[in-house]
């Protein structure tokens with residue numbers, strides 16, 4: 001018997017096939033029993049009648065939620081079914097009968113579900129989000145590969161603070177001090193001088209003290225870096241990437257987006273080029289909207305939400321004051337108080353999804369900035385070498401996967417956009 005994935009059943013109408021999965025739910029109307037099976041690719045309703053197969057009918061009634069089983073049956077077109085097909089069951093093989101399952105089909109509180117994240121991910125909604133995440137990650141790679149970027153993995157254990165010293169996770173590395181990486185950028189800058197255009201994609205760590213719907217302690221970041229790329233090229237690369245991600249999900253995940261009750265028209269409204277707003281213009285916009293804000297302050301989540309409300313595409317806010325940004329950002333030659341960098345703010349209040357900039361390529365300026373930021377210059381000598389040996393203008397960015405997925409899926413909190421979230425008060429399971 002041919003084993004078929006549920007998502008592919010439609011092309012097997014009329015055939016007898018086998019499906020393998022877990023019982024999501026069942027209901028019965030006396031003489032007809034409906035088993036809803038899930039296999040990770042979708043859900044399908046499987047039908048048994050007492051009249052046609054009394055033995056199977058009784059056996060099916062004893063199968064508990066989340067038991068694993070193989071079903072054989074004939075695929076029938078059923079326009080009213082979500083998958084467009086259902087299965088007329090001819091055989092059941094129970095593989096493992098599940099104990100009473102803690103997550104029922106009624107609503108549970110978030111803490112209850114988070115404690116059982118290893119089971120919660122089986123729910124159709126969570127599985128849909130994780131499928132979309134997988135596609136987003138793949139689409140990131142495909143996009144950069146198609147633009148001649150080389151994947152060069154950055155280390156997780158590092159002696160350097162890339163994004164300030166206040167969010168470092170410190171570890172003991174054989175009696176010397178090391179940190180979990182906040183960003184692979186510094187290493188990207190080195191590999192870019194070796195390979196031209198590079199990216200890394202891995203987990204990054206921030207000991208964030210904030211308990212918000214946008215912050216995780218461990219999150220995945222796609223980071224690209226390219227030699228000879230200037231500020232403007234960098235922005236274009238980012239908007240093309242993000243547009244590509246949205247289009248790819250729209251193409252491949254209509255069913256998942258519908259299951260998530262995502263307002264698809266909001267994603268369809270995303271168009272190129274993305275609007276660009278200087279930090280100074282953004283400050284005026286905030287104040288015009290009655291949202292009082294001082295030039296020189298950093299945006300908080302509510303400020304980003306107000307800015308995003310004016311646009312249906314993600315918006316770049318560029319040329320932030322150097323004082324509130326990382327040490328490595330190139331000052332704008334026209335006004336060295338601001339930097340040649342931008343944050344990309346997602347629509348609908350999802351906040352910053354990308355941070356990027358042109359990097360300082362001048363040795364003495366970079367050395368001075370490292371000191372001004374109270375970072376240990378000796379630990380950065382290897383990084384300064386990149387400016388000693390054939391320094392070139394170069395730029396790059398980092399895109400947070402969880403925030404991007406949360407936005408595309410239209411979900412409330414980033415914790416649902418990663419299989420096992422690490423949040424301020426939770427690292428279990």
Ligand code: 4AD
Pocket residue numbers: 162163182183184185206208214215216217219221223224352353354355356357396397398399400401402403414
């Ligand atoms: O703006 P950030 O801090 O930029 C960097 O780390 C640069 N070194 C990247 C680079 O240029 N190579 O972080 C980049 C993105 C943010 O825009 C956000 O999407 C995400 O990473 N991010 C977080 N996502 C979830 N939880 C957190 N605590 C995050 N902190 C940053």
Ligand code: MG
Pocket residue numbers: 343352354355
């Ligand atoms: Mg940032």
